[in-house]
Amino acid sequence: MPTPPLSDEELLRSLEVRNRHRTLDDAARELGITRSTLQNRLLRAAERGLDGSTPVKIPLNQKVKGISTLTDVAGNVILQWTKTTTDEKAAAVESAIRDAFERYRSPAILPAPTGYTDESLLVVYPVVDLHLGLFSWAKETGEDYDLKIAADLLRSSVSNLVGRAAPARTALILDMGDYFHTDNSKNQTARSGNPLDVDTRYGKVAQVGVELAVEVIELALQKHERVEYRKLPGNHDDETSLMLAIALAAWFRDNPRVSISTDPSRFFMKQFGLCMVAATHGDMLKMGDMAGYMAAKWPREWGETEHRYGYTGHVHHDRVKAGNGVRLESFNTLAAKDAWHAGEGYMSPRSMVSITLHRDYGEVDRLTACLPMLKRAA
Incomplete structure (x- = not known):
């Protein structure tokens, strides 16, 4: 069990006895302690300023190695100073703490976009099945894909689309699910238990995922006055989806230009x-059932609108079906195929789109960032 620290009274007693004796040995003998113990007590007393001096301020990466004292012939203290040396362990801890806080330092609120923004426009940026953390080996699947490749692709796609997008006042970043490839460190799907090809540790993927989502939102802020973000859960990231939304809500809590939804529902609607x-996401409610669900779930918004859109992911390829008052659509993904899907012969283009809606006229513009374009730009 560690020895409790000495009280100020005990240290003052040691100082008083030391000042009555010419030598440390005599003072230690009266106190019934060793010379080295007395020296240690005098060090602690000096650090606390109990000798009447200002308490010694020891830098975080330093430690006390001794006290030097200048006395006159009568033994009276004329001058005293504390000697320190670099504490390597403390210096390493200080460096680690500084790095951690620097990494998570909240960004300053970005200035409002320069120039004109159109309040009659909304730009939707669907982020579809990125599968961050998926590992794919080109010799086996035809395409390399890992944590860094996935992050670079999303970052460059959003940068490309934001740069070309209409100057809408509001942007909606709509993550359609399966942003993360795995929901935990077991590296298997939660429902079926299928093994997953994973690039690295779950904790690293989660950290990169949060930082990447922050970058995507900040990219959109450079064009749009307001950014709304919604993360829908997928079959690969049921639980991690809410974690990501909560982390982003905390990150942007002081930014009035950013709205982060922490709604855990599997459905999203905006009028x-x-x-x-x-x-x-599309793994549970199928595309063909969306029109009826929309009308039943949101009857007021259904009745007040003329242009209705139902978006899904999950299938990793674009598909459009119109009917019953709704344009239904799934999207291509930026992700490469894993070994199983490659073996099944799945083929589809890899891309990301942005969709511009006019509040009165519906969809008026659409842009695409395709893989060949992104590779050439890189």
């Missing part, structure tokens, strides 16, 4: 003028 946008 924008005469437009209705609904979304779900």
